[in-house]
Amino acid sequence: MIQRWLLLAVALLTAPNLADAQAVVGVPVSGPDPYAMVPATNNPYWWGQGFAFPTTSCIKDRFWVEVDYLLMRTDGMDVPALVTTSPNGTSAGDAGVLGREGTKILYGNGELNEGSANGARLRSGMWFRQGRWAIEGEFFRLRNSTETFSSSNDGTSILARPYFDIVSGDQASEVIAFPGTVAGGVQVSSSSELRSGLINFRRSLIPLSMLGTGDGCDPPDRVDWIVGYRVVELKDDLTIGERRDSISSPSSLEISRSDSFTTKNQFNGLQLGVVYLAHFRRASLESMIRVALGNNQQSASIRGGSTINDSGTTNNFTGGLLAQRTNIGDYQRDEFTMIPELGLNLGFRVTRCLHANIGYSLIYFPNVWRAGDQIDTDVNPGLIPPESVTLVGSARPQFRAVEDDYWAHGLNFGATLKF
Numbered sequence: 250m251i252q253r254w255l256l257l258a259v260a261l262l263t264a265p266n267l268a269d270a271q272a273v274v275g276v277p278v279s280g281p282d283p284y285a286m287v288p289a290t291n292n293p294y295w296w297g298q299g300f301a302f303p304t305t306s307c308i309k310d311r312f313w314v315e316v317d318y319l320l321m322r323t324d325g326m327d328v329p330a331l332v333t334t335s336p337n338g339t340s341a342g343d344a345g346v347l348g349r350e351g352t353k354i355l356y357g358n359g360e361l362n363e364g365s366a367n368g369a370r371l372r373s374g375m376w377f378r379q380g381r382w383a384i385e386g387e388f389f390r391l392r393n394s395t396e397t398f399s400s401s402n403d404g405t406s407i408l409a410r411p412y413f414d415i416v417s418g419d420q421a422s423e424v425i426a427f428p429g430t431v432a433g434g435v436q437v438s439s440s441s442e443l444r445s446g447l448i449n450f451r452r453s454l455i456p457l458s459m460l461g462t463g464d465g466c467d468p469p470d471r472v473d474w475i476v477g478y479r480v481v482e483l484k485d486d487l488t489i490g491e492r493r494d495s496i497s498s499p500s501s502l503e504i505s506r507s508d509s510f511t512t513k514n515q516f517n518g519l520q521l522g523v524v525y526l527a528h529f530r531r532a533s534l535e536s537m538i539r540v541a542l543g544n545n546q547q548s549a550s551i552r553g554g555s556t557i558n559d560s561g562t563t564n565n566f567t568g569g570l571l572a573q574r575t576n577i578g579d580y581q582r583d584e585f586t587m588i589p590e591l592g593l594n595l596g597f598r599v600t601r602c603l604h605a606n607i608g609y610s611l612i613y614f615p616n617v618w619r620a621g622d623q624i625d626t627d628v629n630p631g632l633i634p635p636e637s638v639t640l641v642g643s644a645r646p647q648f649r650a651v652e653d654d655y656w657a658h659g660l661n662f663g664a665t666l667k668f
Contacts, residue, residue, distance in 0.1 A: 312668040315372040317606065321659030323394060323441065325363025326485055328621035332356040332400060332435050335407045337428055345409020345422040355400060355408075361487070361621060362394035362441040370661060374451070383451040383473075391443045391657065401434025402426050404496050408435065410489075410570055412628040416642040421630065423570055425493050433493030439620070442484045443657060445612075447520055447541075449477030454523070473524045479541040481516040481588060483655055485620035489571070503558040506634075508572040511550045512618040516586060518543015533604075537592040545586040547618045550579050551648065555634040566634030571624055573632045575644040582650070586616050596665060604665040611658040622651035 332355040333345035343349040374385025400408060408426035413419075425433040454472045487510045495502040522539025553572025557564050568574050594608035625646030631637035632644070 312375045315665040317370040317661040317663030319368035321657045323366045323657045324655050325360030326619035326621040328357045329626050330354045330358040344407045347411045347420045356398040361439045366391045366394045386448045388446045393440045393442045395440045398437040404432040412626050430497045435491045439487045445481045447479040449475045451475050470527045475522045477520040479520040483514040485512045487620040505556045506569040508569040509552040510620040512620045513548045514617040515546045531598040533596040535594040541588040548581040576646045576648045606663045608661045614655040619653050
């Protein structure tokens with residue numbers, strides 16, 4: 250008996266009416282067919298001419314609200330090697346230096362904030378003039394993708410931050426912890442966030458009369474073009490902090506440094522696209538392709554500072570290790586960008602007004618500034634606070650204005666309420 254009712258459920262999605270579905274599986278069903286067609290006379294509905302809906306079972310679907318949960322995979326930002334270590338017994342000059350025997354990268358030299366991100370999306374709109382055109386809005390946000398790293402010791406093992414010494418022309422490192430000499434720790438935190446908002450006008454591309462007359466409560470399939478305005482924002486933040494204390498001398502020497510890299514990409518532009526909506530018995534399939542064309546304002550902010558406490562005397566300096574006075578500051582430029590997006594959404598009618606949705610979407614954001622790409626590991630050690638009285642060599646690090654591409658794709662699960 251259960252199997253026959255399951256067959257009936259499948260047949261209802263494809264059969265033109267309830268009687269035909271009953272004939273397919275032989276399950277007796279009593280009562281009127283709520284999806285049966287009625288004559289197209291005195292049609293009070295706005296879907297078009299040539300068919301009408303029964304007034305007891307159907308809705309106009311003129312206004313809709315859709316809420317979705319997003320589970321997406323996002324592109325991470327590239328960073329150089331940030332924290333290293335070496336086996337105990339390594340000389341102080343080779344401790345944590347890239348390329349030296351035994352040096353191991355503890356953090357960095359890859360992508361941060363890569364992987365799954367959760368978010369939400371809200372869509373709403375209304376049809377006008379017998380379903381010929383509509384206005385709709387959308388907003389979505391992927392929650393901050395965050396990643397943290399922390400390591401410290403009391404001088405029992407080696408901990409270092411690597412860089413390239415432009416004066417010597419070789420790899421070097423700032424030692425954070427070293428057996429019997431220095432105790433300390435380092436912390437790295439990063440975050441990324443994507444947000445988007447848009448407002449569209451939607452217009453039927455093909456006359457409804459050419460798309461068929463629909464079936465039961467379902468309107469005909471349709472193809473619409475969309476034009477509107479879109480805003481997309483991508484933000485990254487990367488902060489590196491260190492603290493080290495001298496344990497080899499009777500005098501107290503404490504050094505704290507911080508480097509901060511923040512980027513923001515603010516897109517504003519014209520939104521164009523095409524949507525195809527296909528209706529089935531109790532399901533619908535919407536496929537969408539759209540592209541936004543406009544200006545992407547790229548901005549970056551680099552900050553750094555050092556605090557040195559020598560036997561109770563504290564001094565503050567501008568600059569850390571990778572953020573020096575040579576690259577600290579705010580930077581900005583504009584660039585023309587195209588942002589394509591693909592979407593596929595499958596809906597199932599639960600009640601007259603409520604539909605369940607599952608879908609897939611992909612968005613690609615080219616020519617963006619990512620925080621990790623703006624790190625210049627070429628450092629003049631004479632600039633590390635406290636600076637040398639006489640500076641030898643070029644002023645590095647510098648701001649690099651490196652561009653990269655960003656993408657996010659994944660699934661959405663939600664519901665649509667239609668009035």
